Amino acid sequence: MKTEPNAKTTDSENSSDSAARMSFGGHLDELRKRVVRGVLALGVLFIVAWGGFVRQLEALFMLPHRRAAEALSHYEPPIAIDLKLQVLGPVEHVFFDLKVAFLAAMLFGFPYLLWQIWSFIAAGLFPKERKVVLGYLPFSVLAGLTGIAFGYTIMIPKVLEFLYSMVNTDLLQPAYRLTDYFSIFLMFTFALALVFQLPLLLMGLGAAGLVDAAKLRKYRRHFILVAFVLGALLTPPDPMSQAMMAAPTIILYEVGILLVAMQALGKKKTSPDPSSGGDAPSSGTGLSE
Numbered sequence: 001m002k003t004e005p006n007a008k009t010t011d012s013e014n015s016s017d018s019a020a021r022m023s024f025g026g027h028l029d030e031l032r033k034r035v036v037r038g039v040l041a042l043g044v045l046f047i048v049a050w051g052g053f054v055r056q057l058e059a060l061f062m063l064p065h066r067r068a069a070e071a072l073s074h075y076e077p078p079i080a081i082d083l084k085l086q087v088l089g090p091v092e093h094v095f096f097d098l099k100v101a102f103l104a105a106m107l108f109g110f111p112y113l114l115w116q117i118w119s120f121i122a123a124g125l126f127p128k129e130r131k132v133v134l135g136y137l138p139f140s141v142l143a144g145l146t147g148i149a150f151g152y153t154i155m156i157p158k159v160l161e162f163l164y165s166m167v168n169t170d171l172l173q174p175a176y177r178l179t180d181y182f183s184i185f186l187m188f189t190f191a192l193a194l195v196f197q198l199p200l201l202l203m204g205l206g207a208a209g210l211v212d213a214a215k216l217r218k219y220r221r222h223f224i225l226v227a228f229v230l231g232a233l234l235t236p237p238d239p240m241s242q243a244m245m246a247a248p249t250i251i252l253y254e255v256g257i258l259l260v261a262m263q264a265l266g267k268k269k270t271s272p273d274p275s276s277g278g279d280a281p282s283s284g285t286g287l288s289e
Contacts, residue, residue: 030123034116038109045109050101057100064152065181068160081164085178096178114141132207140200147196151188155244159188162240184236188245191234195249202256206263213261216253223253 049057062085069081087093106113118137122130160181167174205211216223227249228242235241 031120034120038113038116041112042105042109045105046101049104049108050097053104054097054101057104058097061100061182061185064156064185065160065176067157068164071157071161072164075165079165079167079169081174081176085181086175087178092178096182099182111141136200136204140197143196143200144193147192147194148189150196150248151192155192155248156185156188159235159241159244160184163236163238166238187234191245192248195230195245196252198249198252199256199259202253203259203263206260211260212264213257216257216260220253220257224250227253 065085066083069083072079072081114137118133122133125133164174164176202211202216206213224246227246230249231242231245235245
């Protein structure tokens with residue numbers, strides 16, 4: 001009587017395992033379906049953005065430049081920067097509109113695209129591995145969006161303000177191109193989205209036992225140097241941009257150290273202490289006797 005449930009359980013586990021094991025062709029077919037769904041979703045969002053909201057998107061992407069120009073107008077003496085950017089070709093603004101619409105489609109379609117990727121990858125993971133990834137994934141997305149928002153509202157306008165203020169308007173006439181502005185915008189946006197993943201990366205390394213808070217503190221000075229090197233690689237060649245990129249990177253490193261320390265403290269509290277666990281029953285028995 002007891003062997004029947006075990007046999008049924010074994011049969012069901014075997015059937016589920018055989019169903020979970022897909023052939024190479026099956027994996028390719030599943031991947032093709034996910035890719036097609038993601039591309040179709042991005043295509044629909046791109047058409048909607050380009051066809052109905054391109055003027056609003058242009059204004060949003062131009063806002064950091066306008067903020068920098070308005071800030072310079074309050075200097076003493078004021079620095080006059082045109083609120084409009086230069087377009088030097090008949091199709092330059094067309095490509096700008098296409099890029100803006102595509103970025104908007106990527107931003108709004110990213111959750112669905114990420115879900116499709118996760119649905120494909122999760123099929124090959126164990127339940128424990130899925131739980132770990134799902135624990136980090138929402139915070140990773142939130143960190144990336146925070147980095148993009150930080151760049152859009154604070155860093156890009158301040159960097160542009162500094163770069164614009166370096167021009168000697170007595171000898172030179174500023175005429176900034178739309179293409180150059182968009183390149184700077186993209187560079188800072190993607191760089192900050194990646195930099196803001198640093199605390200989660202350190203937490204992952206700490207959970208894997210590769211680093212701890214003490215080791216991260218030990219190499220703090222080395223990381224500060226690395227932060228300024230990364231700032232030089234990811235930003236225009238001026239000290240203001242490099243410092244503004246290095247500063248949040250160093251702060252995020254310190255946040256990562258704090259999170260790794262809290263993670264280790266939580267592990268100590270949840271893990272049983274073998275020395276105290278063995279002594280507690282005997283001491284209690286002695287008192288009762």
